Amino acid sequence: MILKAIVAYAENRVIGKDNDLIWHLPDDLKHFKRHTAGKTIIMGRKTWDSLGGRPLPNRRHIVITRSTDFTAQGAEVVNTLEDAVELAQNDEEVFIVGGAQIYTLSLPLIDILEITEVHAEFEGDAFFPIFNEADFELTSQEHHPTDEKHQYSFTFKTWKRKAS
């Protein structure tokens, strides 16, 4: 199993505000969909809530909560990150999809980071953790300019953990 994290963050590492996304960048949503379609996604309970209580189509959802009586229709619920990873161990590619708490918790386990750097700063209350770039190799990057559908420019970056 390869464990990836996929995230879009701003220049000040903001990823969200009031349990929602901040920017609307359709080509970044397509990027998210292209990577995660047909795959397993692991998320924190708050990110699950931000989806509106229903799963994204065509993906296996695993939700992490400390609550022992939480249920989520269309998702599997676990109490630890370790249990989430264990549940998904036979899946080829598994994505950590946030939010801030779950990115922070899982960072040491991540093999590949799929990052969208949004070239602007935003006010927010959820942040992507700082990671040591020296532990990773930048294997691809692709810039997306602003246009009529994209108010901010952004760059897709793939970071692969170096063999230790």
Ligand SMILES: NC(=O)c1ccc[n+]([C@@H]2O[C@H](COP(=O)([O-])OP(=O)(O)OC[C@H]3O[C@@H](n4cnc5c(N)ncnc54)[C@H](OP(=O)(O)O)[C@@H]3O)[C@@H](O)[C@H]2O)c1
């Ligand atoms: N830009 C992006 O790419 C992106 C992606 C995803 C999310 N987001 C944004 O991120 C924000 C949400 O992030 P967040 O950090 O507030 O919430 P989160 O990480 O989605 O979920 C936090 C919840 O996960 C559970 N949890 C956390 N640590 C745990 C542990 N050690 N063991 C068991 N359960 C644990 C707890 O659930 P219980 O409270 O139920 O116990 C906790 O309240 C939103 O604004 C969302 O829009 C942005």
